Amino acid sequence: MNKLKFAQLGMLMVMLFTVSGCWDHEYLKDINLAYSVAFDLSEDGNILETVEIIVPAESEQSSPKNEIHHSTGLTPRNASTNMRNIIRGNMRFIKFGVQMVGTELAKKGLKTVLDVNFRDPSNPTADPRFVVADGLASDIISKKLVGEIKIGEFLQQKIRSLERMGIFYPPETINSVFLATTNPGKDFVLPYLGIENEEVVAKGVALFDDEYFTGTLDTNQSTLLVLMSGEMGDNARMTRKLHITEPYLVQGDISFNLAKKKPKRKFKIHVHRNGEVSVDLHLKTYAVIEEFTGDQQLKVEILPDIQKRLSEMLTEEADSIISTLKQSNCDLFGVGRHLIAYHNKLWQTKNWDEEYRTLQFNTTIDVEIISTGVLI
Amino acid sequence: MAKMEKTITARQLFFLVIQTQIGVSVLKIPHKVNEIARGGSGISIIIAGLITQALILMMWLLLKKYPGKNLYQILLGMAGPIFGRILIVSYAAHFILLGANIMISATDIIHRWLLVSTPKWVLLALFSYLAYFLAREKLSVLARFDTLACLLFIPLVLFVGYGLNEAHIENMLPLLEQGYFKIFTGAKDVTLAIYGFEILLVVYPFIKADNKQILWSMTAANSFTTFFYLFVVEVCLLAFSHDQLKLMPEPVIYLMKSMNFYIFDRADIVFVPIWSITTICSLVSYVYSAALGFSDIFKKSNHHLFSALSVTISFAIAFVPVTPSAMEKLDKIAEYMAYVFIALIPLVLLLISLISLKKKEGR
Amino acid sequence: MNASSQEMFDTNKQNVSFLQQALQHSDDLLVREITRDGNAGVLVYIESLTDASQLEKHVLDPLSQSNPTELSTLFTTIQAKESIDLQQGIKSLLNGYTLYFEDGIRRFYLLETPSHYERSITEPENESIIRGTHNGFIESLSVNLHLIRKQVNSPELTVRYYELGKTTTRKAAVIYMHNQAEEEVVRKVISRIQRITLDHIMFTGFVQEMIEDNPYSLFPQHLMTERPDHTNAYLMNGHVAIMLDGDPTALILPVSFFAFYKTPDDYNNRWMVASFTRLTRMLSFILAFQLPAIYIATVSFHSSILPLKLFFTVQGSLTRVPFPPLIEALLLELIFELLREAGLRLPSRVGQTIGIVGGLVIGDAIVKAGLVSYPMIIVVALTAISSFLIPSYEMGSAVRLLRFPLMIAASLFGFLGISFGLAILFMHLCKLESYGKPYFEPLAPLTLKGWKDTFVRFPVWTLRQKTKRSNTRRE
Structure with missing residues (x-):
């Protein structure tokens, strides 16, 4: 009995020390972290990969530095392999924060750059933000530093702040984008960044049909779009020109925030007898007025008129957003998903790509001013 | 068996059975069922639970007739020393095969998700050693550890439950997309995952409880497992659409991976090691059952060596199949063996015992 | 020592020389010859173990009394035993007794005159607590038992003495509450203690290793404490304590893993x-x-x-x-x-x-x-x-x-x-x-009742302990 025990222990020890090859050993200090990565379509149709690599700092006091590298390949994996020939050390994607895709590649579909990143067990998927760049994504990464901040960190902070501002919401991560591309009845939008005057700016959102980039909306529209899709960031600030003549004269620029109280959203999909589908989207929003540049004082009596005017303006804007969505064939609201779930037989008969373009949307947006803040 | 002392309570039986039932398959089951039953996966699971319940009832009726004996001793008594021993060996082989199957799936998943370049035989050896370490002990130790390991279900349920954040009810509708027939066939696949209740056949004489309590805790265990699977499958169905589930062999891990906690990123890295402990629990139960069978054949009171033997055979079997198709084949063999050993033979035994009992009464 | 008993010889001289030989003519073995009533008497004692003042007061004084009395009534102020077995005499000598032989009497007297040099009762350094009693066990079994008895004044408190060791013997006490401790456990402890076959028991650790269930385990299976209050608390809960004479440590058993995480402060x-x-x-x-x-x-x-x-x-x-x-x-x-x-x-x-x-x-x-x-x-x-x-x-x-x-x-x-x-x-x-x-008790096997006083401590009134054995039944 005891002999057996010792034999066991001995075997275990022998096993431990002979076998200690540490196969999956990957020491933290040897990792060169790829923090942001951009994929573009190169001129010859290959994948152009641009990576920002964080080089560990030499001591605790100094902060890490970054390097930008480019490589090309037939597939993202291939490009990464080629990249490893270029850079020193062990490039790993285990903590990367931002993945960007250039316009041209996005038009050819996201699956090529998504699949491998989603499936590789060592890659994170819940956190990295997915962004579409206007033009070449590598141009943005190649800026290397914005002020003192490394580009990847800058991009991540920027996207997070834009998410809080409600310009893109909910956050689109590798995970959510992958799920969205594989969901037949629902499409998605992605943050759309570009370079203007040497600065990286938010240009609105990129609309996607299935996995293909099909259109864009500007930042004003995207703020409203977030609310229309039933989401809400911390803020939804808008500024509009106000011009009312009757019964009072109110003229000036008005800034208001629609995300201080959760809007009430009524979203109904009607399926008629003849198989026609129509969608009602009613949004009741609550505005907090933050700025008004006109000469008039915002008295309680004129608020209803302002409300009415704003509602009209926003409804009009919503209509134009919807028509852009339809043109781009971007089923952001998941009408198709609803049909699959509740009207499956009908769905089987439909050619949704065609039908969606002609889908009837009844959209209204109501604005109710709940506070005028410091202005009265 | 000389060691006839009654060693586990009805409550411990409950934990023993759920730990045997819930093992490797919890990660795969949403993928597997979804392939056949789609939105009706939940219904498939409930049906499978009911079928299992019927089987449990049948086993219980059989065992009740032979108090103080387990299946092996019943076989010896009914089929004679030679044929009975052959049957016991085949039962032990069945348990060993199931154990090997668990080892293969578990190492496969760990190999894919956690330790990519560690050779498989090392992982298999680890699993084998742990299984041996526990399986050589007496049943009450097994039951104690299983009870303890059940505490691990709390983080598992919490982790999986966190996935409800991404739930969309539209994802799982329509429920009956595939029709009733497919839902029933889906139930067949689930039954495979619910295996483990047959441990009752082996441990029955060690339970310190009356028959009613035994049936009660078996039912409770089976319901727990069924609802646990139901929960996991429904969460996955709500979080992923059918097309997505098709792409994910282990949806639960994908679900973990898509979560973002603030203290640590990557819940899947924490999840897989926790889950592998519950896997070991079910492996241990099978190894123990097989070892007990061997010790019944050789009339030894100590199953120490036999559990080493069973583990070694499991290891050897698990070591062989390298290709996915071979693994598939092994899966199929295990499945058909299960029909015979879990359903058919106990049923035959029950019928025989009923008839012989009637004869006695007739006289 | 080979012979277990040796009947005394006829003359004092023979007796004394036997004793001296048995004790290797050690220099601290003193032989004092006195005459009482004209009979030659011999006092034999080990100087380093006896209390000189006690010897003086309780032995020499009565012996030198002028009026002759019967020997058996002479030693009234101390414990005195009669014996004819010289081996027992040797044992007693080693425990600080004084032997008195007198010519013409076929027996000798064992007179209890041991010296006591004891440390004062202080709080054990590595188990100090913030509130509660600040006393600790010392190197004397009788004092330690006194400390326990003083707090547990119940007739159920049972003490069993055992002599451990072959060459040097140590007194060991098994202490338990008769109505609380499980018979099975007590029986096991006693049988294990009696089976200890070491030549000498130097430390409590020896006892522990000789009687524990799993000597190959890393985990201690006896709680060692020098605190009387801690010991008492366990006694009252039906545990058994083992104490060695000359060691301030009490071994408490059976204990579960979680006992090691409790302190009286709780x-x-x-x-x-x-x-x-x-x-x-x-x-x-x-x-x-x-x-x-x-x-x-x-x-x-x-x-x-x-x-x-x-x-x-x-x-x-x-x-x-x-x-x-x-x-x-x-x-x-x-x-x-x-x-x-x-x-x-x-x-x-x-x-x-x-x-x-x-x-x-x-x-x-x-x-x-x-x-x-x-x-x-x-x-x-x-x-x-x-x-x-x-x-x-x-x-x-x-x-x-x-x-x-x-x-x-x-x-x-x-x-x-x-x-x-x-x-x-x-x-x-x-x-x-x-x-x-089971060592890992309230966790495995899982007994939720035990959790009340394991990971947390519920208010005292919820921790009511049932008496495990009725106190009417006696062994």
Whole structure:
């Protein structure tokens, strides 16, 4: 009995020390972290990969530095392999924060750059933000530093702040984008960044049909779009020109925030007898007025008129957003998903790509001013 | 068996059975069922639970007739020393095969998700050693550890439950997309995952409880497992659409991976090691059952060596199949063996015992 | 000694020479010849073991009384026994007795005159508490029993004496509450104690190793304490205590794993506070052996679970360290163990200096030299502190040893290694039994009732203890 025990222990020890090859050993200090990565379509149709690599700092006091590298390949994996020939050390994607895709590649579909990143067990998927760049994504990464901040960190902070501002919401991560591309009845939008005057700016959102980039909306529209899709960031600030003549004269620029109280959203999909589908989207929003540049004082009596005017303006804007969505064939609201779930037989008969373009949307947006803040 | 002392309570039986039932398959089951039953996966699971319940009832009726004996001793008594021993060996082989199957799936998943370049035989050896370490002990130790390991279900349920954040009810509708027939066939696949209740056949004489309590805790265990699977499958169905589930062999891990906690990123890295402990629990139960069978054949009171033997055979079997198709084949063999050993033979035994009992009464 | 008994001889001379021979003519064996009533008498005693004043007062005084009386009525002020067995005489001599032989009488007297040099009753240093009784056991069994009896004045308190050892015998006492302790446990303890066949029992540790169930286990299976109140609390709950004469330690059994995490302070604090501190201690159990392993697994396998900011910080401090994490950890643990061991044996003032040298000088210099990283220092320091949080010294040491295998497992297989290592550990804990009682009790087997006084402490009125054995039935 005891002999057996010792034999066991001995075997275990022998096993431990002979076998200690540490196969999956990957020491933290040897990792060169790829923090942001951009994929573009190169001129010859290959994948152009641009990576920002964080080089560990030499001591605790100094902060890490970054390097930008480019490589090309037939597939993202291939490009990464080629990249490893270029850079020193062990490039790993285990903590990367931002993945960007250039316009041209996005038009050819996201699956090529998504699949491998989603499936590789060592890659994170819940956190990295997915962004579409206007033009070449590598141009943005190649800026290397914005002020003192490394580009990847800058991009991540920027996207997070834009998410809080409600310009893109909910956050689109590798995970959510992958799920969205594989969901037949629902499409998605992605943050759309570009370079203007040497600065990286938010240009609105990129609309996607299935996995293909099909259109864009500007930042004003995207703020409203977030609310229309039933989401809400911390803020939804808008500024509009106000011009009312009757019964009072109110003229000036008005800034208001629609995300201080959760809007009430009524979203109904009607399926008629003849198989026609129509969608009602009613949004009741609550505005907090933050700025008004006109000469008039915002008295309680004129608020209803302002409300009415704003509602009209926003409804009009919503209509134009919807028509852009339809043109781009971007089923952001998941009408198709609803049909699959509740009207499956009908769905089987439909050619949704065609039908969606002609889908009837009844959209209204109501604005109710709940506070005028410091202005009265 | 000389060691006839009654060693586990009805409550411990409950934990023993759920730990045997819930093992490797919890990660795969949403993928597997979804392939056949789609939105009706939940219904498939409930049906499978009911079928299992019927089987449990049948086993219980059989065992009740032979108090103080387990299946092996019943076989010896009914089929004679030679044929009975052959049957016991085949039962032990069945348990060993199931154990090997668990080892293969578990190492496969760990190999894919956690330790990519560690050779498989090392992982298999680890699993084998742990299984041996526990399986050589007496049943009450097994039951104690299983009870303890059940505490691990709390983080598992919490982790999986966190996935409800991404739930969309539209994802799982329509429920009956595939029709009733497919839902029933889906139930067949689930039954495979619910295996483990047959441990009752082996441990029955060690339970310190009356028959009613035994049936009660078996039912409770089976319901727990069924609802646990139901929960996991429904969460996955709500979080992923059918097309997505098709792409994910282990949806639960994908679900973990898509979560973002603030203290640590990557819940899947924490999840897989926790889950592998519950896997070991079910492996241990099978190894123990097989070892007990061997010790019944050789009339030894100590199953120490036999559990080493069973583990070694499991290891050897698990070591062989390298290709996915071979693994598939092994899966199929295990499945058909299960029909015979879990359903058919106990049923035959029950019928025989009923008839012989009637004869006695007739006289 | 070969002969178990030896009848006394006829003459004093023969008797004395036998005794002297048996005791190797030791110089402290004194023989004093006196005459009483004209009869030649001899007093034999070991000088170093007897109390001179007692001898004077209770033995010499009565003997020198002028009026002749019967010998048997002479020694009334001390315990006196008659015997004819010289072997018993030798035993008694070694226990501080004085033997009195008188010519013409075929028996001799054993007179109890042992000297007592006892330490005063102070609080044990390594088990000090904040509130409650501040006394502790000392090196005398009778005083220790006195301390116990004084607090437990119940007729159920049972003490059984046993003589242990062959060459030198030690008195051992098995103490239990007759109505609380389980018969089965008491029977097992006594039979095991009687089976001890060592030549001499020097330490309580000997007894412990001779009677525990699993000598191959890392975990202590007897609670060792020097506190009477702690001992009493366990006695009242049906545990058995074993005490050796000349050792202030009480062995308490059967105990479960969680007993090592309780202190008497828990019951003097308010129950919520006590629950909180107990949970902290449980946390320390986890930290004490897992933290280095988790750290190693994280930096060498799963760095991706670190939040980004931490990732860069840790990476930055690791860049200059030339060793793999396991070696780094082992190095630091070794330094820590050296410092601990060095500080332990030194007087407390010097010990503090060691602490400062170790903690500040080496700790800082070793990082500056680039041998070890800051996070590792934090991890090892936290581990060390956690291991000292455990009230029982034995358990603390066991847990400290546990980290090494776990660290190796973590460096081989990462988190999987840790989880498998823990599985083995818990399997082992589930397997352990102490006198038929599961060692890991309220957790495995799971008894929710036991949780009331394990991880937390419920208010005292909810912890009512049932009497296990009715007190009417006697052995």
